[in-house]
Amino acid sequence: MSNTISRRDFLKLAGLGAATSAVLTGCGPAAKYVTRQPYFDMPEYTYHGESTYYATTCRECAAGCGLIVRTFQGRAIKVEGNPAHPVNRGKTCARGQATLQGLYNPDRIPGPIRQGRAGALSRQVMTWDEALDILAKLFQNTPADQMAFLLGPAPDHLYDLVVELAAHLGGPAPIRFGALSLFEGRTTLIQAAQELFGQAALPFFDLASADLVFSFGANFLETWISPVSYTRGLSTMRKGRDGRRGILVQFEARMSQTASVADEWIPIRLGSEGLVIAALARLVAEVQGRPADSFQEVTPDEAATAADIPPEMLYHLADRLATAARPLVLVGGSALAHRNGLQVAKAALALNALLGNVGREGGVFLSPPAPDGAPHSRLASVQEMAAFVQRLASGTVKTLFIHGVNPLFELPASLGLAEALKNVETIVSFATFPDETALQADYIFPDHHGLESFGYQRVMAGAKEAALSGLQPVVSPFHDTRATVDLLLAALAQAGRPLPYSDEFAFIQSKIRPLMTLAGGSFTAPEEHTFMALFQQHGGWWTLNDMRQQPSSPRGRIAVAMAAPEDGEFYLLPFVSPVLGEAGANKPWLQETPDPTTTVMWNTWVEINPKTAKKLGIKNDEVVRLIGPAGAIEVPVYVYPAIRPDTLAVPFGQGHTAYGRFAAGRGANPINLLLPILNEAGDLAFADVKVRLEKTGRKYSLSRLESRIGVYGEGLEEAH
Amino acid sequence: MKPIDLSLFGAKGAIVEAAEGKWGMAIDQDLCTGCQACVVACAMENNVPFVGEIDAGYGRSMHWIRIERFWEGEYPEIRMTPYRPMLCQQCGNAPCEPVCPAYATVHSQSERINLQVYNRCVGTRYCANNCPYQVRSFNWRDYTDERVNDAIATLKNQYNPDVTVRRRGVMEKCTFCIQRIHRAQDRAKAEGREVQDGEFAPACAQACPADAIVFGRIDDLRSRVSRLIRQKHGVHYLEELGTQPRVTYLVGGAS
Numbered sequence A: 001m002s003n004t005i006s007r008r009d010f011l012k013l014a015g016l017g018a019a020t021s022a023v024l025t026g027c028g029p030a031a032k033y034v035t036r037q038p039y040f041d042m043p044e045y046t047y048h049g050e051s052t053y054y055a056t057t058c059r060e061c062a063a064g065c066g067l068i069v070r071t072f073q074g075r076a077i078k079v080e081g082n083p084a085h086p087v088n089r090g091k092t093c094a095r096g097q098a099t100l101q102g103l104y105n106p107d108r109i110p111g112p113i114r115q116g117r118a119g120a121l122s123r124q125v126m127t128w129d130e131a132l133d134i135l136a137k138l139f140q141n142t143p144a145d146q147m148a149f150l151l152g153p154a155p156d157h158l159y160d161l162v163v164e165l166a167a168h169l170g171g172p173a174p175i176r177f178g179a180l181s182l183f184e185g186r187t188t189l190i191q192a193a194q195e196l197f198g199q200a201a202l203p204f205f206d207l208a209s210a211d212l213v214f215s216f217g218a219n220f221l222e223t224w225i226s227p228v229s230y231t232r233g234l235s236t237m238r239k240g241r242d243g244r245r246g247i248l249v250q251f252e253a254r255m256s257q258t259a260s261v262a263d264e265w266i267p268i269r270l271g272s273e274g275l276v277i278a279a280l281a282r283l284v285a286e287v288q289g290r291p292a293d294s295f296q297e298v299t300p301d302e303a304a305t306a307a308d309i310p311p312e313m314l315y316h317l318a319d320r321l322a323t324a325a326r327p328l329v330l331v332g333g334s335a336l337a338h339r340n341g342l343q344v345a346k347a348a349l350a351l352n353a354l355l356g357n358v359g360r361e362g363g364v365f366l367s368p369p370a371p372d373g374a375p376h377s378r379l380a381s382v383q384e385m386a387a388f389v390q391r392l393a394s395g396t397v398k399t400l401f402i403h404g405v406n407p408l409f410e411l412p413a414s415l416g417l418a419e420a421l422k423n424v425e426t427i428v429s430f431a432t433f434p435d436e437t438a439l440q441a442d443y444i445f446p447d448h449h450g451l452e453s454f455g456y457q458r459v460m461a462g463a464k465e466a467a468l469s470g471l472q473p474v475v476s477p478f479h480d481t482r483a484t485v486d487l488l489l490a491a492l493a494q495a496g497r498p499l500p501y502s503d504e505f506a507f508i509q510s511k512i513r514p515l516m517t518l519a520g521g522s523f524t525a526p527e528e529h530t531f532m533a534l535f536q537q538h539g540g541w542w543t544l545n546d547m548r549q550q551p552s553s554p555r556g557r558i559a560v561a562m563a564a565p566e567d568g569e570f571y572l573l574p575f576v577s578p579v580l581g582e583a584g585a586n587k588p589w590l591q592e593t594p595d596p597t598t599t600v601m602w603n604t605w606v607e608i609n610p611k612t613a614k615k616l617g618i619k620n621d622e623v624v625r626l627i628g629p630a631g632a633i634e635v636p637v638y639v640y641p642a643i644r645p646d647t648l649a650v651p652f653g654q655g656h657t658a659y660g661r662f663a664a665g666r667g668a669n670p671i672n673l674l675l676p677i678l679n680e681a682g683d684l685a686f687a688d689v690k691v692r693l694e695k696t697g698r699k700y701s702l703s704r705l706e707s708r709i710g711v712y713g714e715g716l717e718e719a720h
Numbered sequence B: 001m002k003p004i005d006l007s008l009f010g011a012k013g014a015i016v017e018a019a020e021g022k023w024g025m026a027i028d029q030d031l032c033t034g035c036q037a038c039v040v041a042c043a044m045e046n047n048v049p050f051v052g053e054i055d056a057g058y059g060r061s062m063h064w065i066r067i068e069r070f071w072e073g074e075y076p077e078i079r080m081t082p083y084r085p086m087l088c089q090q091c092g093n094a095p096c097e098p099v100c101p102a103y104a105t106v107h108s109q110s111e112r113i114n115l116q117v118y119n120r121c122v123g124t125r126y127c128a129n130n131c132p133y134q135v136r137s138f139n140w141r142d143y144t145d146e147r148v149n150d151a152i153a154t155l156k157n158q159y160n161p162d163v164t165v166r167r168r169g170v171m172e173k174c175t176f177c178i179q180r181i182h183r184a185q186d187r188a189k190a191e192g193r194e195v196q197d198g199e200f201a202p203a204c205a206q207a208c209p210a211d212a213i214v215f216g217r218i219d220d221l222r223s224r225v226s227r228l229i230r231q232k233h234g235v236h237y238l239e240e241l242g243t244q245p246r247v248t249y250l251v252g253g254a255s
């Protein structure tokens, strides 16, 4: 025990500022090898009645918030935010808080399984040796160009390894995807920045220092891009600067949670966002006495009519924008989910430029690069996913590896993925949960849960600093799972095509090593082992300086028009459930957390304006059928007082057919109503869809926190 | 490790004396975004059980803190009132206390908060009836018993050992995370110092991404919470009932 201080001992963070530095001084190189002990053999670092705290990274979405997890006698007890982490500064969202319900979820995949595409989780348990054999044979026998990797949205160490693996074997690069990016309009924003500023990076909206924010469709307090960081931004803005509180105006067809917090909510018609932004730009230019060539074709009256707001309101808004000290225009989500979404994004960025706030405090920046200088790799757009599905359908992919994403749930069914998968000879899933896609795999070789894993993740947005967030196991694996990176490395070695890394940790170390030579970081260390240990203890490495990039001056033309929706009765606005996100449905506590605006728990609903409901003779809790261009779903009605009468809104996050007992068979998935109509950036134009509504004559009482009347079938008509 | 002066822990008097302090909370409704992070954080910290869709529909969900919101007006002139996180107000003069026949809900001398003694509670639910804030929740079933709810068999691994797991027939409610107060006090005592302002926070305040909840000693005029509640826009809900709430809501925002 004298000269081999265990890594755990060294990394004990204990959450105490002072104690932390005390732990560090005098320690030699930390051992990289962890011994994971079973509960009954209590590890040497547990003191009776004392907790041990570990820093790691949240894996519930791709934002990459830093966590400190309290453990107690080998169990993870509570998730807390890492106060030093540049993304979340000690805070978390509801999903981050509930991550332990994933770790200790009763429906996790317990070990390697020969799934054989059975509809339910197969009971054919395998050993890891057999799993390794199968993987090694696949690497030996599949021509590299007939292999494909589909990964989750986070740019993590697994992604880096698979990039190397693919290059090493000579196959195509892996694809990353997640439903959140589809709903966020990420690709569109990056493309807009590329076309306008010549830099392909995600815009960073500096909410904290703005004093008047016009936000179009971006649900930045819910799930959009980096919600904890944007919430901090709003909070700072509201606390005010020099005693002046910043104002948020949200433009959206439905009052989202973000809009409900805004000082003003302006219910513009779906599809008119671009016109409104362009009209504002023209008016702002007029107020400032400057030309705004790009926007001459748009007349404010026309825009107001399209948006269904009084023209005076538009003039007034433009006045306020033009005279604000630090105005900011934010755009994302449904505003970009139109065929002309790219133009909308560009118009919003151009309006910011017109307001003179590009690269200025309280304005628009571009997100920092990765600390190691590696370019941020983009997530696949829906267009690229469609092409990928085509490739699968054509039968040119013999072996498909899937990790960290559930495309059968997260992509519109109309893309035809379910059919395409039938033409793939072998599907290997590394899923932690028996989700829809994992059940269609031939083999499931479950990875550890994020809280049981080593790793790192590049922070794509949300922090001013360039950051590499660190992951380390906070508990020993609860099930017979294996790190996917370890498994792939071992399989490659067995197949006679080894990569030069002995194991996952060696790979991670090789990627972290270059940071040692960089100046201006959150810590330094004279040699590698200490650096690695500090990396894990701090929960990552980040620069101390603001690394946001200055956009160059905008160029190019913008032409916006009213988006033309498909035919139908009502506009459909699918939105990501603020509480569940895309993957929270398997956690019972998230299911029982009320939706902020409707207070509904445990289900899906469709929001209908009270007047529309009255006209159609529809009451709360009545089950209706929504018929979209690509399919139909049945959902109970929630009569929602703050939605446009021409719009219906349905949350995304439920409607699983698998994914464990808490998720399966509950609610409906609105994504299956959608056709793969795209905008010019290849993102899904999900807000260009219209739907029809039919009554079913059935009733389903939604469980909601706000009122118990509905459940007893009483008095709701009167209440509305 | 520093030797611990056992006399600090041995005599009850010592603890009470050390623990004297009036804890309170300020919630800025202008900052709250209704995100529910506090709701989930509270449940995770305090072993609050989930009850399932049907029981939740019957109003039996066990949240110790909930986010209220009300509507004003009609579309398009509709407005949502600012989100209002509602939790036990730790009333100085608590209506829930005198009605309990079993003395299960009593006032603590040391922290000056309202306690719930689970093993005294006989489940008359008088207290919940008499709480004007409707923040008490009752265990209608054995939600934490794996014979009733088999998912608990693995989920129970995350139970906080500092917090009692409750059974059927017992009332429960927010405790201001008293286990955290005690942990901080014990540590400060062992180190021979006072608990510093901001040294710890209840789970809700710790999680809140908007920094809307601030907790601390309201008998210390320099503490952050004291400074906040002295602002002009602080209100005590239903204070006209004489409840003397220990939670101050800030409404209306800066300037």
Ligand code: SF4
Pocket: A058, A059, A060, A061, A062, A063, A064, A065, A088, A091, A092, A093, A094, A095, A096, A097, A226, A227, A228
């Ligand atoms: S925003 Fe994403 S990364 Fe951050 S705590 Fe929430 S789920 Fe985790």
Ligand code: SF4
Pocket: B087, B088, B089, B090, B091, B094, B095, B096, B097, B114, B130, B131, B132, B133, B134, B135, B136, B173, B243
């Ligand atoms: S808020 Fe209700 S439960 Fe809390 S002390 Fe007051 S009366 Fe009792």
Ligand code: SF4
Pocket: B031, B032, B033, B034, B035, B036, B037, B038, B039, B067, B083, B085, B204, B207, B208, B209, B210, B211, B212, B213
């Ligand atoms: S965590 Fe904070 S912002 Fe979120 S609902 Fe609770 S008090 Fe409001």
